[in-house]
Amino acid sequence: ALLFFPSLALFLFPSDDLDEDDITDEISLEKAKLSGEAPKKPRKTLNLRDKHVKVDEDHTTATEKITEFFATVRKLFRNPIYVGAMLGRIVDVLAFKGFFVFLGKYLEIQFGVPQYRIQKYLAGTGVVGFACGVIIGSVCMRRFHLQ
DSSP states (O other): OTTHHHHHHHHHSOGGGTOSHHHHHHHHHHHHHHHTOOOOOOOOOOOOSOTTSOOSOSOOOHHHHHHHHHHHHHHHHTOHHHHHHHHHHHHHHHHHHHHHHHHHHHHHHHHOOOHHHHHHHHHHHHHHHHHHHHHHHHHHHHHHTOO
Protein backbone atom coordinates (compact mmCIF):
# COMPACT_ATOMS: atom_id res chain seq x y z
CA ALA A 1 0.00 0.00 0.00
CA LEU A 2 2.90 2.36 0.68
CA LEU A 3 4.39 1.84 -2.78
CA PHE A 4 1.18 2.67 -4.65
CA PHE A 5 1.84 6.38 -5.16
CA PRO A 6 5.53 6.06 -6.16
CA SER A 7 4.55 3.29 -8.59
CA LEU A 8 1.81 5.46 -10.01
CA ALA A 9 4.27 8.32 -10.47
CA LEU A 10 6.74 6.03 -12.27
CA PHE A 11 3.93 4.71 -14.46
CA LEU A 12 2.68 8.16 -15.45
CA PHE A 13 6.08 9.77 -15.90
CA PRO A 14 8.45 7.24 -17.49
CA SER A 15 12.11 8.15 -17.58
CA ASP A 16 12.39 7.79 -21.38
CA ASP A 17 11.17 11.36 -21.87
CA LEU A 18 13.76 12.72 -19.43
CA ASP A 19 16.85 10.95 -20.78
CA GLU A 20 19.41 13.18 -22.46
CA ASP A 21 21.46 10.20 -23.63
CA ASP A 22 19.04 9.58 -26.53
CA ILE A 23 20.11 12.89 -28.07
CA THR A 24 23.79 12.02 -27.77
CA ASP A 25 23.11 8.59 -29.30
CA GLU A 26 21.49 10.25 -32.33
CA ILE A 27 24.39 12.68 -32.67
CA SER A 28 26.95 9.92 -32.40
CA LEU A 29 25.05 7.95 -35.05
CA GLU A 30 25.25 10.91 -37.44
CA LYS A 31 28.94 11.38 -36.72
CA ALA A 32 29.53 7.68 -37.26
CA LYS A 33 27.94 7.89 -40.71
CA LEU A 34 30.17 10.82 -41.66
CA SER A 35 33.39 9.36 -40.32
CA GLY A 36 32.78 5.77 -41.45
CA GLU A 37 33.10 4.28 -37.96
CA ALA A 38 30.74 1.70 -36.51
CA PRO A 39 27.67 3.43 -35.06
CA LYS A 40 26.89 3.15 -31.38
CA LYS A 41 23.92 1.02 -30.45
CA PRO A 42 21.06 2.90 -28.83
CA ARG A 43 20.48 2.19 -25.17
CA LYS A 44 17.80 -0.31 -24.28
CA THR A 45 14.93 1.26 -22.40
CA LEU A 46 12.43 -0.23 -20.01
CA ASN A 47 9.05 -0.75 -21.63
CA LEU A 48 6.30 -0.20 -19.09
CA ARG A 49 3.53 -1.20 -21.49
CA ASP A 50 2.15 -4.68 -22.09
CA LYS A 51 3.05 -5.51 -25.68
CA HIS A 52 0.11 -7.88 -26.02
CA VAL A 53 -2.51 -5.21 -25.37
CA LYS A 54 -3.62 -3.41 -28.51
CA VAL A 55 -4.23 0.29 -28.00
CA ASP A 56 -5.43 2.26 -31.02
CA GLU A 57 -4.37 5.70 -29.83
CA ASP A 58 -0.72 6.67 -29.88
CA HIS A 59 -1.05 9.57 -27.45
CA THR A 60 -2.93 8.88 -24.25
CA THR A 61 -3.56 11.50 -21.63
CA ALA A 62 -2.83 11.16 -17.94
CA THR A 63 -6.52 10.69 -17.09
CA GLU A 64 -6.82 7.89 -19.64
CA LYS A 65 -3.78 6.19 -18.13
CA ILE A 66 -5.21 6.55 -14.63
CA THR A 67 -8.59 5.13 -15.63
CA GLU A 68 -6.87 2.28 -17.47
CA PHE A 69 -4.71 1.59 -14.41
CA PHE A 70 -7.67 1.53 -12.02
CA ALA A 71 -9.67 -0.65 -14.41
CA THR A 72 -6.79 -3.13 -14.49
CA VAL A 73 -6.48 -3.10 -10.69
CA ARG A 74 -10.26 -3.56 -10.32
CA LYS A 75 -10.17 -6.49 -12.75
CA LEU A 76 -7.26 -8.01 -10.84
CA PHE A 77 -8.97 -7.73 -7.46
CA ARG A 78 -12.14 -9.33 -8.85
CA ASN A 79 -10.16 -12.46 -9.66
CA PRO A 80 -10.86 -14.85 -6.74
CA ILE A 81 -7.75 -16.93 -7.38
CA TYR A 82 -5.50 -13.87 -7.12
CA VAL A 83 -7.25 -12.58 -4.00
CA GLY A 84 -7.09 -16.00 -2.33
CA ALA A 85 -3.41 -16.43 -3.16
CA MET A 86 -2.59 -12.96 -1.84
CA LEU A 87 -4.53 -13.53 1.40
CA GLY A 88 -2.73 -16.84 1.86
CA ARG A 89 0.65 -15.19 1.36
CA ILE A 90 -0.23 -12.38 3.77
CA VAL A 91 -1.28 -14.84 6.49
CA ASP A 92 1.88 -16.87 5.87
CA VAL A 93 4.11 -13.79 6.21
CA LEU A 94 2.29 -12.68 9.36
CA ALA A 95 2.80 -16.14 10.88
CA PHE A 96 6.54 -15.97 10.23
CA LYS A 97 6.77 -12.41 11.56
CA GLY A 98 4.92 -13.36 14.73
CA PHE A 99 7.15 -16.38 15.20
CA PHE A 100 10.34 -14.34 14.91
CA VAL A 101 9.04 -11.50 17.10
CA PHE A 102 8.10 -13.75 20.00
CA LEU A 103 10.86 -16.36 19.62
CA GLY A 104 13.30 -14.48 21.88
CA LYS A 105 10.75 -14.05 24.65
CA TYR A 106 9.73 -17.70 24.38
CA LEU A 107 13.33 -18.89 24.71
CA GLU A 108 13.88 -16.57 27.65
CA ILE A 109 10.85 -17.82 29.55
CA GLN A 110 11.08 -21.49 28.58
CA PHE A 111 14.81 -22.04 29.08
CA GLY A 112 15.85 -19.19 31.38
CA VAL A 113 18.48 -17.85 28.97
CA PRO A 114 19.33 -14.13 29.33
CA GLN A 115 17.96 -11.82 26.64
CA TYR A 116 21.37 -10.62 25.40
CA ARG A 117 22.51 -14.20 24.75
CA ILE A 118 19.29 -15.03 22.93
CA GLN A 119 19.76 -12.02 20.67
CA LYS A 120 23.30 -13.17 19.87
CA TYR A 121 22.04 -16.64 18.96
CA LEU A 122 19.20 -15.30 16.83
CA ALA A 123 21.47 -12.82 15.04
CA GLY A 124 24.09 -15.48 14.37
CA THR A 125 21.61 -17.99 13.00
CA GLY A 126 19.90 -15.28 10.95
CA VAL A 127 23.13 -14.13 9.32
CA VAL A 128 24.30 -17.69 8.66
CA GLY A 129 20.90 -18.64 7.24
CA PHE A 130 20.84 -15.57 5.00
CA ALA A 131 24.38 -16.27 3.76
CA CYS A 132 23.55 -19.91 3.02
CA GLY A 133 20.42 -18.85 1.14
CA VAL A 134 22.35 -16.39 -1.01
CA ILE A 135 25.04 -18.95 -1.80
CA ILE A 136 22.60 -21.76 -2.60
CA GLY A 137 20.42 -19.43 -4.66
CA SER A 138 23.34 -18.15 -6.71
CA VAL A 139 24.65 -21.68 -7.30
CA CYS A 140 21.19 -22.80 -8.47
CA MET A 141 20.87 -19.76 -10.73
CA ARG A 142 24.24 -20.44 -12.33
CA ARG A 143 23.84 -24.21 -12.58
CA PHE A 144 20.31 -24.29 -14.01
CA HIS A 145 20.72 -21.06 -16.05
CA LEU A 146 17.71 -19.41 -14.40
CA GLN A 147 16.88 -15.79 -15.13
